[in-house]
Amino acid sequence: MPNIAAELFTVRDWLGNQHQLHEAVHRLAGVGFEWVELAAVAAVDGPDADTSPATLRRILDDHGLRALSAHRRFGELRDNTAAELEYLQTLGCKMVAPPVIFDVYDYRDFDGYRRFLDDAAPVREKLSAAGIDFAYHNHSHEFVYFAGTNPMEYLIENSDMQMELDTYWTAISGADPAAMIRRLDGRIRYLHCKDAQVFPTDDPDWFAKPEPTWAPVGEGLLNWDAILPAAAASGTEYYIIEQDVCRRDPFDCLASSLQFLKERVAA
Structure with missing residues (x-):
């Protein structure tokens, strides 16, 4: 089976305590996942946490799941690198990515991006020494042009870090995910697979713009016949499924996305 992970942010409402965590992990394993990306695990990181990272590791192990990666706040990675490294090593993560940097810069x-790259350099060095990749996860604002270029181009030109490219945010920004993957050849070891769809708004005005939202992979508007071959050619090894908002059961959405990718990504 290809390396396909479930991003736990998708099922964040089922991660509030250890009992819920057991159930969520059981359901993910039941539909065929072998990897997860950790994010929004309130049972471990929330104000009422009742689960240690070591216990989370045991829960994953008991269900045949492995933590591929984690989304961690960059301020913590920068200011408490040793503690964050211990967290990642306890869980066996191969990669860490800040979900955003605009909480710091x-x-x-x-x-702001220059300061981020400067501050990230020693963090990346320590993580790399421990065998853990550091990646940048994008949203849409990195594609907004100002001063003659955009932040994504700035990051590409001024750093060699891995990019955890998010196909949804890339597409709704107006960029072509497949073209961006080719542009980042060799730098997208981990790909965030998200699809997009649009629905009419409640605005009675007949020319009101439809609102974009998320969809299970393969059920939306993105051109996966272009994205997936580009990813394979560029050296992508891990495909991470995330759906920020689900219009039906999130576990069902993840299962549908998993089946779609399993049929199209080589093992």
């Missing part, structure tokens, strides 16, 4: 100013 101004994303509307290239100085």
